[in-house]
Amino acid sequence: MSDITVSPPRPAPRSTWRRVLRGQEIGIFLVLLGMVAFFTLATGGASGTFLKPTNLTNIMLNFSWTAIAAFGMTFVIISAGIDLSVGSVMALAGLAAAFLIARDKSPFLTADGTVSEWAIPLAILAGLAVGALAGFINGLLITFAKLPPFIATLGMLQIARGIVYGLSQGWPIQNLPPNFMTIGRQNIPVAGVNFPLPTVIMLVVGIIAWIFLTRTAWGYRIFAVGGNEQASRLSGISVTRTKIMIYTISGLLAGAGGVLLTARLGVAAPTAAQGYELDVIAAVVVGGTSTSGGEGSILGTLIGAAIMGVLRTGLNLIGVEAYWLPSAQGIIIIAAITLDQWFRRRQGKPTGFAHWFSRGGK
Amino acid sequence: MQTEPILRVQGVSKAFPGVQALTDVDFEAYPGEVVALLGENGAGKSTLMKILAGAYTRDSGHIYLGGEEVELTSPHQAQSLGISIIYQEFNLVPTQTVAANIFTAREPLQPGVGRVVKLVDRRRMEAEAQRLLDIVGAHVSPTALIRSLPVAERQLVEIAKALSFDSRVIIMDEPTSALGKDETEKLFEIIRNLKAQGRAVIFITHRLNEVFRIADRVVVLRDGRLVGTAPIGAVDIDKVIGMMVGRSLSQMYQKEPAQIGDVVLDVKGLARAGAVEDVSFQLRRGEILGFAGLVGAGRTETARLLFGADARDAGEIWIDGRQPEIHSPEDAIRAGISLVPEDRGSQGLVLLLSVFKNEVLPNLSPHSRLGLLDGATLERQAAEYVQRLNIRTPSLEQKVMYLSGGNQQKVVLAKWLMSNPKVLILDEPTRGIDVGAKSEIYALMSQLARSGMGIIMISSELPEILAMSDRVLVMCEGRVTGILNRDELQNQEAAQEIIMSYATRHAVEGVPA
Numbered sequence: 049m050s051d052i053t054v055s056p057p058r059p060a061p062r063s064t065w066r067r068v069l070r071g072q073e074i075g076i077f078l079v080l081l082g083m084v085a086f087f088t089l090a091t092g093g094a095s096g097t098f099l100k101p102t103n104l105t106n107i108m109l110n111f112s113w114t115a116i117a118a119f120g121m122t123f124v125i126i127s128a129g130i131d132l133s134v135g136s137v138m139a140l141a142g143l144a145a146a147f148l149i150a151r152d153k154s155p156f157l158t159a160d161g162t163v164s165e166w167a168i169p170l171a172i173l174a175g176l177a178v179g180a181l182a183g184f185i186n187g188l189l190i191t192f193a194k195l196p197p198f199i200a201t202l203g204m205l206q207i208a209r210g211i212v213y214g215l216s217q218g219w220p221i222q223n224l225p226p227n228f229m230t231i232g233r234q235n236i237p238v239a240g241v242n243f244p245l246p247t248v249i250m251l252v253v254g255i256i257a258w259i260f261l262t263r264t265a266w267g268y269r270i271f272a273v274g275g276n277e278q279a280s281r282l283s284g285i286s287v288t289r290t291k292i293m294i295y296t297i298s299g300l301l302a303g304a305g306g307v308l309l310t311a312r313l314g315v316a317a318p319t320a321a322q323g324y325e326l327d328v329i330a331a332v333v334v335g336g337t338s339t340s341g342g343e344g345s346i347l348g349t350l351i352g353a354a355i356m357g358v359l360r361t362g363l364n365l366i367g368v369e370a371y372w373l374p375s376a377q378g379i380i381i382i383a384a385i386t387l388d389q390w391f392r393r394r395q396g397k398p399t400g401f402a403h404w405f406s407r408g409g410k
Numbered sequence: 411m412q413t414e415p416i417l418r419v420q421g422v423s424k425a426f427p428g429v430q431a432l433t434d435v436d437f438e439a440y441p442g443e444v445v446a447l448l449g450e451n452g453a454g455k456s457t458l459m460k461i462l463a464g465a466y467t468r469d470s471g472h473i474y475l476g477g478e479e480v481e482l483t484s485p486h487q488a489q490s491l492g493i494s495i496i497y498q499e500f501n502l503v504p505t506q507t508v509a510a511n512i513f514t515a516r517e518p519l520q521p522g523v524g525r526v527v528k529l530v531d532r533r534r535m536e537a538e539a540q541r542l543l544d545i546v547g548a549h550v551s552p553t554a555l556i557r558s559l560p561v562a563e564r565q566l567v568e569i570a571k572a573l574s575f576d577s578r579v580i581i582m583d584e585p586t587s588a589l590g591k592d593e594t595e596k597l598f599e600i601i602r603n604l605k606a607q608g609r610a611v612i613f614i615t616h617r618l619n620e621v622f623r624i625a626d627r628v629v630v631l632r633d634g635r636l637v638g639t640a641p642i643g644a645v646d647i648d649k650v651i652g653m654m655v656g657r658s659l660s661q662m663y664q665k666e667p668a669q670i671g672d673v674v675l676d677v678k679g680l681a682r683a684g685a686v687e688d689v690s691f692q693l694r695r696g697e698i699l700g701f702a703g704l705v706g707a708g709r710t711e712t713a714r715l716l717f718g719a720d721a722r723d724a725g726e727i728w729i730d731g732r733q734p735e736i737h738s739p740e741d742a743i744r745a746g747i748s749l750v751p752e753d754r755g756s757q758g759l760v761l762l763l764s765v766f767k768n769e770v771l772p773n774l775s776p777h778s779r780l781g782l783l784d785g786a787t788l789e790r791q792a793a794e795y796v797q798r799l800n801i802r803t804p805s806l807e808q809k810v811m812y813l814s815g816g817n818q819q820k821v822v823l824a825k826w827l828m829s830n831p832k833v834l835i836l837d838e839p840t841r842g843i844d845v846g847a848k849s850e851i852y853a854l855m856s857q858l859a860r861s862g863m864g865i866i867m868i869s870s871e872l873p874e875i876l877a878m879s880d881r882v883l884v885m886c887e888g889r890v891t892g893i894l895n896r897d898e899l900q901n902q903e904a905a906q907e908i909i910m911s912y913a914t915r916h917a918v919e920g921v922p923a
């Protein structure tokens with residue numbers, strides 16, 4: 049009968065499409081399509097409001113900053129961690145940028161009372177740097193002080209928000225230069241459709257994050273650390289360095305989202321992005337990233353963010369009062385996590401969130 | 411045996427996505443009988459046993475218990491019908507105590523009101539656990555946390571737990587693979603006792619000599635089918651191997667004459683409080699240095715210190731005449747040391763990830779440029795090792811958690827063999843691995859040694875140590891108690907005696923270190 053040798057194993061499928069179609073994303077992608085179909089029919093069919101290019105690009109614009117921060121959160125949750133501080137960090141980064149360029153605050157005023165041109169890129173960099181720094185501190189707290197991620201980032205949530213209130217004294221910072229606000233308002237025509245610049249930035253960041261996660265050694269390490277920290281360490285992975293990197297990236301991307309949000313709104317309000325951490329986490333978990341770590345994808349997160357965005361605009365279009373929106377979002381989140389946990393149980397893997405509260409990850 | 415079987419399995423099949431794990435298997439167990447269930451890694455042994463334990467449901471077939479057809483729907487129900495199992499993979503909660511693990515879900519309760527509000531009677535639970543631990547000869551406290559125990563002791567806890575059910579049929583899936591010689595003897599004694607009480611024991615192992623010591627009958631599976639069954643008197647080891655692999659193995663141990671070169675690893679005065687004391691030795695290029703000793707002698711700890719997995723209190727590690735800083739596995743890998751750990755489930759694998767990703771984890775840095783991985787090369791190498799070690803997996807993308815226990819072990823080996831270090835430390839490399847693959851691993855070891863690698867092989871199987879080593883270092887209670895040279899190993903029986911005597915006593919005066 050059979051010899052001792054087996055046939056050589058199939059190599060991993062190289063085509064991304066095949067991976068996607070076999071992967072976990074397919075389920076939620078169908079959910080997204082279903083929602084789009086529903087809202088299309090409910091708003092007058094193919095020629096109705098929902099499918100209008102302007103409506104679609106508007107939806108995309110509205111979840112751009114959430115998605116950008118959610119890409120960072122995807123790394124965090126794959127590593128079996130959590131980052132509660134992203135909303136506050138977004139606000140802090142936006143505020144930092146605004147401080148450098150607001151007409152009544154900026155240290156870079158020219159003689160005629162306008163803000164000098166080169167202050168704008170500086171402000172953007174400052175926003176990104178502030179975000180990265182907050183994330184880096186989260187990373188240090190989690191690795192060196194050995195705080196559970198839940199606690200460390202809960203602390204950072206409060207600290208960053210406090211700094212925002214303190215620095216702004218509770219007043220929104222306005223009078224931002226028009227050239228800065230362009231970043232949030234410019235449209236880029238692609239194939240005859242005007243895409244908002246934040247959406248294009250989101251897609252670029254998404255592609256980079258996707259390559260980072262699936263094609264680089266760093267990405268492999270993130271999955272490994274989330275799947276089995278001890279085995280990762282014994283495979284020569286520096287768990288400490290990997291985690292610090294993950295939280296720094298999360299902070300950096302939250303900072304990017306914050307700068308974009310400020311540019312779009314034209315104002316850095318002290319209450320900006322309040323509670324956004326929940327939207328961001330929701331996008332990630334709805335996108336199929338496992339809260340127990342070790343599994344997840346950027347594409348899933350993008351779809352997750354899109355589902356939340358479509359829900360928001362769609363309900364609005366069919367005339368549901370905005371007051372009811374949180375309930376609808378809650379239902380979507382619970383349904384998605386229920387599915388996720390159910391899959392996991394079937395695969396014989398432990399479920400739960402206990403590791404968020406325990407030291408040193410799982 | 412004329413009596414009725416306690417357990418009869420008829421025509422059972424089971425498929426997983428992409429794998430037909432069992433096809434139309436018949437199987438019986440009689441009261442007072444020890445059945446050895448044999449087969450290569452991935453043959454379907456564990457799957458069959460998990461069906462009997464109610465952990466998996468079969469696709470088709472019938473199961474009879476005491477003559478009556480039964481439907482096994484959950485582990486709890488199988489237990490109450492009198493079937494208990496020791497799983498191949500540990501099934502203990504690491505953060506709980508030994509006693510709590512033994513009595514999971516059936517903790518003894520306080521009398522009276524305590525019974526109503528389910529107040530656990532901890533004193534009784536611990537006393538009862540202690541009694542069971544004494545039976546299996548485990549020197550652990552019932553209040554110790556599972557995660558603080560080494561593998562061998564966890565295995566004993568598993569055995570104690572299985573005994574506590576008082577079952578008619580007791581399944582042991584590779585219970586001895588984590589045990590040393592003494593513990594194995596103790597287990598055999600327990601099995602003989604169970605047998606005398608008229609229970610049926612189903613015993614899975616890849617150590618074929620054990621089969622001839624304890625089993626009454628062998629049942630062999632191959633590729634999910636029943637190959638045959640025979641009373642133990644009717645077969646010998648070659649016959650059994652033939653049934654398992656479908657051909658005969660020419661030579662088990664493929665040791666090639668070593669070409670011993672310069673010292674590659676020089677260890678001086680390695681120590682860690684409570685575990686390892688003043689360990690010094692040298693390893694040369696092309697040499698296979700066997701580490702012998704009893705379970706708990708400090709061999710695994712020595713390996714972990716060399717690999718930077720634990721911090722050493724004292725000692726110098728020289729590689730190629732230099733003294734690299736080794737404070738973490740990352741440092742060790744950079745310095746050219748690799749370790750295949752003993753507890754492969756929790757330390758060697760990321761179960762959620764694919765075979766491919768697991769294999770490449772320690773090998774990422776040399777294969778990435780500007781951060782981007784050279785996927786094609788890595789895939790070619792990974793596939794090559796899958797084939798060389800005969801890892802049964804439907805594809806490189808299969809998650810490791812769906813492989814059979816032995817095939818998981820092979821993935822750990824593949825991952826470290828791929829890393830091509832200067833010094834390769836193998837902690838129990840053939841544990842849980844089938845005969846065919848074992849001989850392939852020996853051949854690979856010889857080949858790697860010939861290419862100039864220095865190899866340390868920690869093993870509790872003396873035949874393997876004697877056959878493969880160029881020198882043997884013996885440890886006892888954290889110290890090196892003796893080193894045997896190649897010529898001392900020529901006479902195997904004498905060598906065995908010397909090793910055993912070193913392994914059971916403290917360092918004697920004048921032992922060369």
Ligand SMILES: Nc1ncnc2c1ncn2[C@@H]1O[C@H](COP(=O)(O)OP(=O)(O)OP(=O)(O)O)[C@@H](O)[C@H]1O
Nearest residue numbers: 426431451452453454455456457812813814815816
């Ligand atoms: N949960 C699962 N999902 C998918 N495939 C599985 C699952 N469990 C087992 N298999 C596959 O079924 C086959 C039989 O596995 P099984 O664990 O029964 O082997 P085994 O004889 O116990 O091997 P070993 O000696 O390595 O323990 C293997 O090919 C394995 O990959």
Ligand SMILES: [Mg+2]
Nearest residue numbers: 456498814815
């Ligand atoms: Mg098995």
